[in-house]
Amino acid sequence: MSTSPKVAVVILNWNGRYFLEKFLPSVYNSIYANxxxxxxxxxxxxxxxxxVKEYYPTIEVIENDKNYGFAEGYNQILKQVDADYYVLLNSDVEVTQNWIQPVIDLMETENYVAAQPKILAYHNKENFEHAGAAGGYLDCYGYPFCRGRMMQVCEKDQGQYDNPQEVFWASGAALFIKADAWKLAGGFDGDFFAHMEEIDLCWRLKRMGYRIGYCPDSVIYHVGGGTLNTSNPQKTYLNFRNNLLMLQKNLPFFRAVGVIFIRLWLDLLALIHFLVERKPKDAWAVSRAHQYFFLYFFRNARKRKKxxxxxxxxxxxxxxxxxDFYVNKIQCFSDLPTNNFYSK
Structure with a gap:
C-alpha cells in the first residue's frame, strides 16, 4: 500500500492572534493521513x-528574526520545512474538514505542480472570494482575474465552475505546491513583499512548462484583506508596483517593452481616477510604484531568465x-469568448 504524500500546512503569521483563535481550530481538525x-x-x-504554543503544542512554530513580509517570510520559513507538498494558507481562512485530499489527488493524477481549492467569501458564503475564486487567469496587459471574479465583481457560486480546470495561477490564500517545484522555481520573489507574488511564481512555473490546477471538490472560506485592508494605499502601491515587476521579469523582451509602455499610461488613468475620487493617497501610491519600478529597473531586469x-x-x-469589463460590459467569466484564451 502506497504512503500518502507528506503535506505541511504552513500558516504565516504576523500579529494575527484574532484570526488564529478564530480559524485555527478548523485547520487543526483537517482530515489527511500524513x-x-x-x-x-x-x-x-x-x-x-x-x-499557539499553549493551546496547540503539536503545531511546529518557526520564528523569523524580523517581519520579512509575506513573500520573503514564506521563503525563510519553508527552508526549514520537510514535506512533499507545502500548503501555504492564510490565517484568515476557514477550511472544510476534507479540503486537502481532493487537491492532492488531483495534483497527483493531473501532474499539477501547484493548485488551489474553491475559494468562497467567509462573510458571504454563497459568493466567490476576490483572491482566487475558482482559479486565476491573466490578460494581455498583465491584469489578473479569476473564474468567478472579474475586476471587483464576484459571482455567486451556483456550481458553474465545479469542473477541475488547468489555470494560469493559484491563489496564495491557499496555495498547494509541490516542494520540489517550489525549490526549483526559487520560491517567491522576496522583493514583492506582498501581493502578486504567487502570480509571479506560477508564471515562472508555467514558463518551465509546468501545469497549475483548480480543484472544486475542496472548499475554503476566506475573509480577505485580513492583513492589509483593501482600501489601504499601501496595497494599491504593492499591486501596481509588483504588477510592473512581474511583467518585466516574465514577458519576452520586446513584448515586455510594449506591454509596460501601455500599462504605464493605463496606470496614469488610474492615478487620475483616484484624484477625481478624492483619494490622493492612492494616487500617490501609483506614483510611488512607478518611481520604484524605474529606480530598480536594472536590478529587476537581472532576474529575467530563459x-x-x-x-x-x-x-x-x-x-x-x-x-471587456468596462466597454463590452462583460462581468461574468463564463461570458468571455473561449477562443480568446490560450489552450496550451
Missing part, C-alpha cells in the same frame, strides 16, 4: 505565538479584460 502543521511567525509583537522549454500559456487571455 499531515503536519507549521506556524511561521514574522516577528509578531502580540501574543499569537504564545497562544528556459529551454516552451511556455505553457494555458490560462492566459489574449485580449484586454479591462476593455
Amino acid at each position: 499531515i503536519t502543521f507549521v506556524l511561521g511567525d514574522n516577528a509578531s509583537t502580540d501574543d499569537s505565538v504564545s497562544f 528556459y529551454k522549454v516552451p511556455e505553457n500559456k494555458t490560462g492566459r487571455y489574449k485580449k484586454s479584460i479591462i476593455w
Whole structure:
C-alpha cells in the first residue's frame, strides 16, 4: 500500500492572534493521513505565538528574526520545512474538514505542480472570494482575474465552475505546491513583499512548462484583506508596483517593452481616477510604484531568465479584460469568448 504524500500546512503569521483563535481550530481538525502543521511567525509583537504554543503544542512554530513580509517570510520559513507538498494558507481562512485530499489527488493524477481549492467569501458564503475564486487567469496587459471574479465583481457560486480546470495561477490564500517545484522555481520573489507574488511564481512555473490546477471538490472560506485592508494605499502601491515587476521579469523582451509602455499610461488613468475620487493617497501610491519600478529597473531586469522549454500559456487571455469589463460590459467569466484564451 502506497504512503500518502507528506503535506505541511504552513500558516504565516504576523500579529494575527484574532484570526488564529478564530480559524485555527478548523485547520487543526483537517482530515489527511500524513499531515503536519507549521506556524511561521514574522516577528509578531502580540501574543499569537504564545497562544499557539499553549493551546496547540503539536503545531511546529518557526520564528523569523524580523517581519520579512509575506513573500520573503514564506521563503525563510519553508527552508526549514520537510514535506512533499507545502500548503501555504492564510490565517484568515476557514477550511472544510476534507479540503486537502481532493487537491492532492488531483495534483497527483493531473501532474499539477501547484493548485488551489474553491475559494468562497467567509462573510458571504454563497459568493466567490476576490483572491482566487475558482482559479486565476491573466490578460494581455498583465491584469489578473479569476473564474468567478472579474475586476471587483464576484459571482455567486451556483456550481458553474465545479469542473477541475488547468489555470494560469493559484491563489496564495491557499496555495498547494509541490516542494520540489517550489525549490526549483526559487520560491517567491522576496522583493514583492506582498501581493502578486504567487502570480509571479506560477508564471515562472508555467514558463518551465509546468501545469497549475483548480480543484472544486475542496472548499475554503476566506475573509480577505485580513492583513492589509483593501482600501489601504499601501496595497494599491504593492499591486501596481509588483504588477510592473512581474511583467518585466516574465514577458519576452520586446513584448515586455510594449506591454509596460501601455500599462504605464493605463496606470496614469488610474492615478487620475483616484484624484477625481478624492483619494490622493492612492494616487500617490501609483506614483510611488512607478518611481520604484524605474529606480530598480536594472536590478529587476537581472532576474529575467530563459528556459529551454516552451511556455505553457494555458490560462492566459489574449485580449484586454479591462476593455471587456468596462466597454463590452462583460462581468461574468463564463461570458468571455473561449477562443480568446490560450489552450496550451
